[in-house]
Structures are given as structure tokens and as C-alpha cells.
Amino acid sequence: MPRYIGEVCGKHPVLEGLRVGDGHCIACNREYGKKYYRNNLEKERARSRAKIRSQASKDNSNLRAVAWRKAHPGYQIERSKAWKKNNPELCKAAWKLNKVVRRRVIGGQQIAKAHAKETKAIYLRCPDGHHVDHIVPLRGKTVCGLHVPWNLQYLPAIENIKKRNYFDSY
Numbered sequence: 001m002p003r004y005i006g007e008v009c010g011k012h013p014v015l016e017g018l019r020v021g022d023g024h025c026i027a028c029n030r031e032y033g034k035k036y037y038r039n040n041l042e043k044e045r046a047r048s049r050a051k052i053r054s055q056a057s058k059d060n061s062n063l064r065a066v067a068w069r070k071a072h073p074g075y076q077i078e079r080s081k082a083w084k085k086n087n088p089e090l091c092k093a094a095w096k097l098n099k100v101v102r103r104r105v106i107g108g109q110q111i112a113k114a115h116a117k118e119t120k121a122i123y124l125r126c127p128d129g130h131h132v133d134h135i136v137p138l139r140g141k142t143v144c145g146l147h148v149p150w151n152l153q154y155l156p157a158i159e160n161i162k163k164r165n166y167f168d169s170y
Contacts, residue, residue, distance in 0.1 A: 108146050118149040130154045137165035 011028060037044055069076070084091050112119070126132050133155040136145030145151045145167075155163065 112147045115148050119147065119152065122149055122152050126154060129157055131157050131160040133160045133163065136167055140165050140167045143167050 011025075123132055131154070133153050134145050134147070135151050135153055136143055138145055138147060
């Protein structure tokens with residue numbers, strides 16, 4: 001990241017002291033890199049080939065892993081059962097958490113289903129150039145709302161795009 005040191009480079013006074021971490025100005029550093037690449041062309045090509053080989057190795061590794069999982073279909077299930085047997089308290093805690101989350105989701109869906117006709121009518125009455133916006137976003141950073149009529153409003157399209165999934169509490 002360039003930073004200001006205060007000294008002006010003799011070769012490039014236009015940059016007014018913008019430097020990279022090693023103390024050279026940006027333009028001098030770029031020239032140095034090009035010169036290094038030209039002088040060490042074979043070394044740079046070898047490094048490039050090594051990168052390509054490394055990527056090919058990763059790809060082969062992934063293919064081998066997929067093939068192994070196909071050849072041993074029950075292995076992951078057995079491992080999962082063994083882990084659950086050895087960690088009953090963690091399983092119970094995860095189960096309780098998932099149960100709470102499922103209840104919240106199902107509860108929200110039931111409310112939304114109960115008001116589905118009203119919600120559909122709001123969408124059908126939406127004026128041209130406007131969007132139907134959720135006042136409290138369905139998936140915001142701090143809050144999550146429901147897809148129900150009292151959480152919907154009409155906003156001009158550009159305002160809705162600017163708002164994204166943010167929620168302003170007044």
C-alpha cells in the first residue's frame with residue numbers, strides 16, 4: 001500500500017513522495033519488478049509452472065477424494081454415528097438449538113400462510129415504478145422480519161435498491 005514519506009524521488013517528482021514499503025517510489029518499484037522479471041525469466045517461468053502443477057495436484061486430489069467417497073458410501077455415515085455416540089451432550093445441545101430454530105421458522109411460515117391472500121393483493125396493487133419492500137428485512141444483519149402484509153410497503157424502485165436489506169429503527 002503506498003504511503004507518503006515526504007521525500008521526492010529524483011526520477012519521478014510527479015509522485016510527490018508516494019512510496020511502497022521498501023522506500024522506493026511506486027514507479028521505481030514497478031521498473032525494478034520489470035527488470036527483475038527480465039533478468040530472472042527462467043526462474044519466473046519455473047515458478048509459474050510450479051503454480052500450474054500445484055493446481056493440477058489439487059484438482060487430482062479432489063478427484064481422488066470424490067472417487068474414494070463413491071467407493072466407500074457408508075463410511076461417512078459410520079463416522080457420524082460414532083461421533084454422536086462419543087459426544088452425546090454436544091448432540092443434545094445441537095438438537096435443541098435446531099428444534100428452536102425450526103419452531104421459529106415454521107411459526108413464521110404459518111403466519112405468512114394465514115395472510116397469503118392479503119400479501120398477494122398488495123403485490124398486485126403495486127404501482128408502476130415501485131417495488132414492494134419489507135419494512136423489517138427478511139434477512140437483515142440485526143433483525144429478521146416476516147413476509148406478512150403489515151411488514152410490506154411501496155417504495156420507488158431506486159429507493160428500494162438503495163435500502164437493500166437494512167433496517168432503520170427510529
